Amino acid sequence: MAPPLPALSRRHLLTAGGLLLGGGGLLALAREPRAAAMEAMGAMAQPPGALPFDPQECLRRFDTGTLIEEGGRRLRQFQVAARCITLPLGAGVLFKAWTLNGRVPGPTLRAREGERIRVVFRNDDSTSHSLHFHGIHPQEMDGIEPVLRGRTAIYEFDLPRAGLYPYHCHVSPVVRHVGKGLFGLLVVDPPRPRPAADELVLVMGGYDLNNDGRNEIYAFNGIPDAYMHQPIRIRQNALVRLYLLNMTELEGPLTFHLHANEFRVMRPGWIESTDVLTLGVAERQILEFSYPFPGRYMVHPHQDQIAERGCMAFFEVLPA
Numbered sequence: 617m618a619p620p621l622p623a624l625s626r627r628h629l630l631t632a633g634g635l636l637l638g639g640g641g642l643l644a645l646a647r648e649p650r651a652a653a654m655e656a657m658g659a660m661a662q663p664p665g666a667l668p669f670d671p672q673e674c675l676r677r678f679d680t681g682t683l684i685e686e687g688g689r690r691l692r693q694f695q696v697a698a699r700c701i702t703l704p705l706g707a708g709v710l711f712k713a714w715t716l717n718g719r720v721p722g723p724t725l726r727a728r729e730g731e732r733i734r735v736v737f738r739n740d741d742s743t744s745h746s747l748h749f750h751g752i753h754p755q756e757m758d759g760i761e762p763v764l765r766g767r768t769a770i771y772e773f774d775l776p777r778a779g780l781y782p783y784h785c786h787v788s789p790v791v792r793h794v795g796k797g798l799f800g801l802l803v804v805d806p807p808r809p810r811p812a813a814d815e816l817v818l819v820m821g822g823y824d825l826n827n828d829g830r831n832e833i834y835a836f837n838g839i840p841d842a843y844m845h846q847p848i849r850i851r852q853n854a855l856v857r858l859y860l861l862n863m864t865e866l867e868g869p870l871t872f873h874l875h876a877n878e879f880r881v882m883r884p885g886w887i888e889s890t891d892v893l894t895l896g897v898a899e900r901q902i903l904e905f906s907y908p909f910p911g912r913y914m915v916h917p918h919q920d921q922i923a924e925r926g927c928m929a930f931f932e933v934l935p936a
């Protein structure tokens with residue numbers, strides 16, 4: 617059973633339509649409370665199959681794109697499109713989500729170390745968006761430039777290192793664009809494949825329904841309690857490999873906890889080279905780095921609401 621929400625109950629969110637106006641994220645509008653309530657009732661009556669995407673697909677599907685040859689060069693091409701959908705978040709709450717390929721999180725892209733990828737990003741939404749990939753690439757592939765409605769952008773770069781790389785929209789306010797669903801994961805496999813396993817993807821996220829700067833609802837893979845209603849199936853003694861990402865804006869660090877069991881964390885070779893470091897109060901580390909490409913690069917806390925209130929800088933990297 618879903619626990620009550622901390623600040624506002626879901627029922628309260630539904631009935632107090634006036635609270636929702638500032639957000640604009642919900643379809644429940646103050647001027648049409650009755651219509652909104654009826655729409656919400658319709659959502660509650662929907663069976664799980666009526667969700668706009670299947671959470672089980674988010675869990676297990678990897679998009680390996682299409683291998684193409686171009687000018688004697690081989691690359692792996694992906695198609696990603698941004699569009700708006702209405703997401704039933706349970707208890708009658710309808711959220712106007714921004715999605716990549718119609719789901720939250722976006723597709724889990726998968727490639728191999730040493731490959732070159734091309735992501736063809738089409739913006740089918742009415743608002744500007746972009747795709748910013750974590751990892752090493754030239755400035756022009758960094759995805760901070762807004763892609764206008766109806767336009768297509770191409771992000772193309774080499775994958776020098778295996779690992780897990782988040783991607784997300786970087787249009788300001790980033791906290792809103794990410795909070796409305798524009799994020800996903802790129803899995804870069806090592807040259808020698810890892811041992812066979814039951815591979816799963818879980819992305820933690822939050823929803824600020826009324827734009828008050830706080831999340832009211834959270835989810836693994838976009839739909840609250842999806843795997844409470846339809847549990848994740850794994851086999852006894854079978855190796856499970858979990859690709860876990862936290863994309864919850866407006867919060868401090870989150871933890872991930874497994875009941876009645878323990879897990880290993882695959883750190884060697886990954887933690888030695890990372891682009892995000894979690895620091896608790898007064899913790900510290902010495903970092904070393906060099907930039908392989910000239911250009912201008914942002915540096916900011918990945919708490920984007922903090923970054924956008926002044927904690928932001930550029931590195932200007934001049935050509936050698």
Ligand SMILES: [Cu+2]
Nearest residue numbers: 745785787793
């Ligand atoms: Cu966006």
